[in-house]
Amino acid sequence: MYTYEVAQPTATMLLTEILDQETGLDVELQSFLTRDLGLVMKDRGELASRYARDPGNPWLVCALCMAPVILVRTMERRFHFRHHPRAEAEQKCSISTRGQLSAEQINCIKYNAAKESAAHLRLKGIIRDSLIVDEQCSEPLVEKVWKGVRLADRAQWRKPDVQAELNGQRLAFEVQLSTTYLTEIAGRREFYRANNGAMVWIFHSFDPSSTRTSEEDIFFLNNNNVFIVNEATLARSRVARRMALDCWYAIPHLRGKTIIDEWVMEEVFLDQLIVNAQEQKVFFKDYDTLRAELLSSVSSDRARQAFLDFWMQHAATDSKESDEAWRTLREQMKTASPDLPLPSDYRMGKFHGAVSIMLSARFGHPVGYNLPRLLNVANTAFDHYKGYLLAFGWTLRAFANEQLLADQDAKQTWQRRKKLIREGLERMDEAYRQDRSYNHVIAFLIPEIKEKLAHGREW
Known part of the structure; x- marks a missing residue:
């Protein structure tokens, strides 16, 4: 059994000026009352609960008389605001929503x-x-x-x-x-x-x-x-x-x-x-947690795509346009993924190289580099980013790009280097120790290897 319902406001409302005392802003009624039904019902309950906890500090009030309000639902399942029954009994507002008996008395x-x-x-x-x-x-x-x-x-x-x-x-x-x-x-x-x-x-x-x-x-x-x-x-x-x-x-x-x-x-x-x-x-x-995870996943997917779009378009260049695009992306990330700190300059330290070789392994072609083939990226990783070779290999396997790299290795250069990498890992050569500096970014961009990153080699 699947359900979905969007809340709807009543056709006419007496109280149309509602103030949010937390933000100091007017409530935009159309937006507030046309969300998912569950969200509106939760706010209806929260409104009543806050008043029960602290009547002197209500959340939403009538902007005309500053009296607390309640969110009422009609028999037709539509919503509108009215003064809280206790405030309505005092009849302080120029707009009256009181009946013969208050909602509280009837209930x-x-x-x-x-x-x-x-x-x-x-x-x-x-x-x-x-x-x-x-x-x-x-x-x-x-x-x-x-x-x-x-x-x-x-x-x-x-x-x-x-x-x-x-x-x-x-x-x-x-x-x-x-x-x-x-x-x-x-x-x-x-x-x-x-x-x-x-x-x-x-x-x-x-x-x-x-x-x-x-x-x-x-x-x-x-x-x-x-x-x-x-x-x-x-x-x-x-x-x-x-x-x-x-x-x-x-x-x-x-x-x-x-x-x-x-x-x-x-x-x-x-x-x-x-x-x-x-x-x-x-x-x-735990519905609330499942829903939050779903929303977080959607948000992460959008943020990830925004990052990938930037890297594909700008990471191989050095221009004012690229710098401005990076500043815009960082601001977006502060909202979409606040736990993912990014450097002020995408060319800083090893950040550019680490991200570029990992995304190249994911997509099977150079990303962030003006290089002709994936093989050239693999050799760059061996020469300058040995601490990321483990993650590079995991990503190649996760996206079935190992054979693509082998097909490009006509001179068997990468094959020989793969042997050196295995030997270096076996003898715990410090040069091949996993560099975890940008694990949080790599895990975000390539969630398929997130667990391996978290439990990678350490010596």
């Missing part, structure tokens, strides 16, 4: 009513019974108060559906209810974050092709992981003596320039989950 009414339903009570019982048979968990507590660190702050205490301890980590289990109550979600997340607990949201069912806002407010903030319990998971728990759950999780894939999510369901146990109380994430599959 509290719906939330409390839903907690009394038969479905909610049964799920709570399944969680309790699953924890009871789990020999690694403490005795579960049902509807018991979880007191905050500051004992006097009773208003902030919570009463989770079920709570237990697993290997020293306190867990609060909450049943997901079919209603919208983002303020409640944010309040609970911040309470457990402050009190060294972790919240595990439990669903009674899940269909990734048709998700509700109340579900998305939870799983987009929880690493795109959804947990389900039912009679079948309870039966598995009793057999295994471990709390069993069904876990739906997303795996990101790149399709062109777009990331789409593949949803997978897997049977898991509670003790297999990763708990990050500080970030309030409890998950089986």
Whole structure:
């Protein structure tokens, strides 16, 4: 099951002037509200969480009255901003978005009513019974108060559906209810974050092709992981003596320039989950890391191509145009690959030679040199860059260019030199010691030999 959705703003909005207090800049609403749905939903949750943590220091505010705002989603799955219910009650702004009841009041009414339903009570019982048979968990507590660190702050205490301890980590289990109550979600997340607990949201069912806002407010903030319990998971728990759950999780894939999510369901146990109380994430599959790696890979590919384009066009020349192109490339690299420091001058020291012989081995022809054949580059490497000969050989093999070099070696000069190189390596001749000075650049340009570079010869 693959999913992809782009968030959309409502056709008309009352609040159109929103200020980002971190940057001091106006929020461009069209751009902010037309990103990947997951990104917008995460910001919706972050907006509520920051207000719950520190109401006096909101992230986004109404630029007209400086009151905090919330990001609302309509029944048509479109987004707009409105004043936070608490700020709206004070009616300070010339633009009013207040109804007869605030969103906070409506959510509290719906939330409390839903907690009394038969479905909610049964799920709570399944969680309790699953924890009871789990020999690694403490005795579960049902509807018991979880007191905050500051004992006097009773208003902030919570009463989770079920709570237990697993290997020293306190867990609060909450049943997901079919209603919208983002303020409640944010309040609970911040309470457990402050009190060294972790919240595990439990669903009674899940269909990734048709998700509700109340579900998305939870799983987009929880690493795109959804947990389900039912009679079948309870039966598995009793057999295994471990709390069993069904876990739906997303795996990101790149399709062109777009990331789409593949949803997978897997049977898991509670003790297999990763708990990050500080970030309030409890998950089986680390979607956020997978997505970051995918984006990093895309960014690296583009940065690598930009470097190769420069080297192909400019590295064999010496001109003002080349110098300017190198300065431009270095600035690009500071953003795309900040961990890849480049010299101020590409002709500095052995940098030019090391990069040129490696790229020549990769592409099978001279790159960065005004030479006729790969054989000439190989001889240059032997004469002046013996510390890079190991990496040169690895690259030739990785890109199947060894035979090409042999075909050019009509006088067997390179064949004789290959024998000298082997003998020098065997006797640990200092001249052939691997020069690691530019390993970070070579690994970036030729990732196919990255592991060999990291574990190369040392004596």
